[in-house]
Amino acid sequence: MNVLLDHLPEFREGFIGTVLLTLASGLLAMVLGVVIAGFRVSPVPPLRFFGAAWVTLFRNTPLTLLFLVAWFVVPVIFAPGLNPWTKALLALGFYTSAFVCEAVRSGINTVPLGQAEAARSIGMTFFQTLRLIVLPQATRTVIPPLSSIFIALTKNSAIAGAFSVTELFGVQKLLSDKGFAIAWIFLWVALGYLVITFTISGLFRLLERRMGVAR
Amino acid sequence: MTEVSVAKDTAPAADGLVVLKNVNKHFGALHVLQDIDLTIARGEVVVVIGPSGSGKSTLCRTINRLETIDSGDISIDGRPLPQEGKELARLRADVGMVFQSFNLFAHKTVLENVMLGQVKVRKADKKAAEEKARALLDRVGVGTQADKYPAQLSGGQQQRVAIARALAMDPKVMLFDEPTSALDPEMINEVLDVMQQLARDGMTMVVVTHEMGFARSAANRVVFMADGRIVEEAAPEQFFSNPRSDRAKDFLSKILHH
Numbered sequence: 001m002n003v004l005l006d007h008l009p010e011f012r013e014g015f016i017g018t019v020l021l022t023l024a025s026g027l028l029a030m031v032l033g034v035v036i037a038g039f040r041v042s043p044v045p046p047l048r049f050f051g052a053a054w055v056t057l058f059r060n061t062p063l064t065l066l067f068l069v070a071w072f073v074v075p076v077i078f079a080p081g082l083n084p085w086t087k088a089l090l091a092l093g094f095y096t097s098a099f100v101c102e103a104v105r106s107g108i109n110t111v112p113l114g115q116a117e118a119a120r121s122i123g124m125t126f127f128q129t130l131r132l133i134v135l136p137q138a139t140r141t142v143i144p145p146l147s148s149i150f151i152a153l154t155k156n157s158a159i160a161g162a163f164s165v166t167e168l169f170g171v172q173k174l175l176s177d178k179g180f181a182i183a184w185i186f187l188w189v190a191l192g193y194l195v196i197t198f199t200i201s202g203l204f205r206l207l208e209r210r211m212g213v214a215r
Numbered sequence: 216m217t218e219v220s221v222a223k224d225t226a227p228a229a230d231g232l233v234v235l236k237n238v239n240k241h242f243g244a245l246h247v248l249q250d251i252d253l254t255i256a257r258g259e260v261v262v263v264i265g266p267s268g269s270g271k272s273t274l275c276r277t278i279n280r281l282e283t284i285d286s287g288d289i290s291i292d293g294r295p296l297p298q299e300g301k302e303l304a305r306l307r308a309d310v311g312m313v314f315q316s317f318n319l320f321a322h323k324t325v326l327e328n329v330m331l332g333q334v335k336v337r338k339a340d341k342k343a344a345e346e347k348a349r350a351l352l353d354r355v356g357v358g359t360q361a362d363k364y365p366a367q368l369s370g371g372q373q374q375r376v377a378i379a380r381a382l383a384m385d386p387k388v389m390l391f392d393e394p395t396s397a398l399d400p401e402m403i404n405e406v407l408d409v410m411q412q413l414a415r416d417g418m419t420m421v422v423v424t425h426e427m428g429f430a431r432s433a434a435n436r437v438v439f440m441a442d443g444r445i446v447e448e449a450a451p452e453q454f455f456s457n458p459r460s461d462r463a464k465d466f467l468s469k470i471l472h473h
Contacts, residue, residue, distance in 0.1 A: 043299050112318075114314060114316050115318060115320065115321065117281055117314070117318060118314065118318035118319070118320065118377075119320070121281065121307055121310070121311075121381075122307070122308060122311075122331070122332035122380065122381070122384055123304050123305060123307045123309075123332060123336040123337075123384065124304060124332070124335065125300075125301060125304045126299075128335055128336075132331065132335060133320055133322075136322050
């Protein structure tokens with residue numbers, strides 16, 4: 001109990017770190033995921049290939065390996081001088097975008113083909129068809145899997161702690177290294193994650209209900 | 216048919232609005248369209264009939280390139296169908312299409328369904344688009360349903376909204392792909408009446424249908440298809456009273472007495 005009260009600033013900072021990292025990488029994953037899903041259903045073969053390659057690469061690589069790549073390969077080849085937080089954001093965002101993409105694509109596939117045909121037959125471009133007709137109708141089916149994906153992302157962000165990014169899981173390491181009772185630290189850290197994941201599932205349940213009414 | 220190709224370059228308006236030349240298409244091993252030649256004149260109503268699987272729906276869908284073809288040429292108003300992209304989208308806006316399963320946008324109200332193409336494709340002003348949409352909905356007799364969602368309408372009403380949605384784009388030609396086949400019998404006439412009126416107003420129409428009454432009364436020409444080929448083309452009276460081909464005789468004998 002005392003561990004929490006005595007180190008409230010550390011816990012608070014870690015908690016906020018996890019929330020921010022989850023939010024930022026979730027946003028990045030969402031944007032990338034929808035775009036890549038668009039690529040995967042597009043009529044342009046190179047885009048489809050790119051989308052498939054993206055998903056294959058990021059869905060099948062262990063996240064820890066992506067972190068290692070972000071830390072030791074990306075700075076050398078692509079962008080030197082990235083701070084750890086940005087590197088963690090990229091690794092988490094890219095990794096999660098592959099899962100978001102597949103969830104969105106499964107949603108797209110539930111929209112009857114006739115909807116897209118009707119949109120194209122009144123002269124909409126592929127992009128308009130996707131944005132105005134298909135994606136809005138796919139949203140409802142995509143929300144439940146997205147909820148799971150973002151909860152997974154929250155917990156995956158713990159890996160960033162091991163790479164010395166300030167976040168909740170890192171607090172555990174910091175304090176147990178100092179010799180405090182491990183059980184209590186674990187409990188508080190776990191509760192911190194629970195608060196975030198419960199919030200996410202609550203928000204998504206709300207969204208789901210709202211969508212249900214809208215139609 | 217050769218005259219058409221000559222005329223195409225010089226005076227597209229004079230001859231065919233929709234011209235199909237030597238069109239072929241396969242679905243795997245199935246040769247669904249075999250050497251199709253068809254010219255549809257401006258203001259003409261062409262009804263395509265034939266047994267199921269004869270390729271008539273596919274033929275209809277190739278005209279706005281919802282189905283691609285393997286070989287041959289299709290041109291609309293003198294311009295060949297472009298590849299998938301912006302230009303094709305522009306051309307599709309000029310070709311109205313009505314589907315068997317209506318395909319109204321399920322997440323939009325009836326009014327929005329009819330406005331969407333005008334606003335997003337034609338870049339029309341919202342207010343003008345709404346006025347036009349309401350006028351069209353009145354014209355097809357569903358003006359009072361404007362604020363409902365498609366799922367709240369009967370099949371016949373949905374199909375009339377779909378016709379209004381296509382008309383909102385001021386199409387040069389309207390394609391009807393079995394527009395009444397998914398309807399309950401008592402709703403078929405309300406849709407046919409709208410189509411009948413459209414034909415009288417001089418709209419160029421290609422209608423794939425099983426409604427022989429409509430073919431008889433509204434068509435300028437009946438095209439009979441079987442096994443991926445156009446077997447016979449004739450004026451409706453001539454086709455129904457005195458079909459030339461055995462295939463057509465057989466088809467008519469089956470549908471006219473049952």
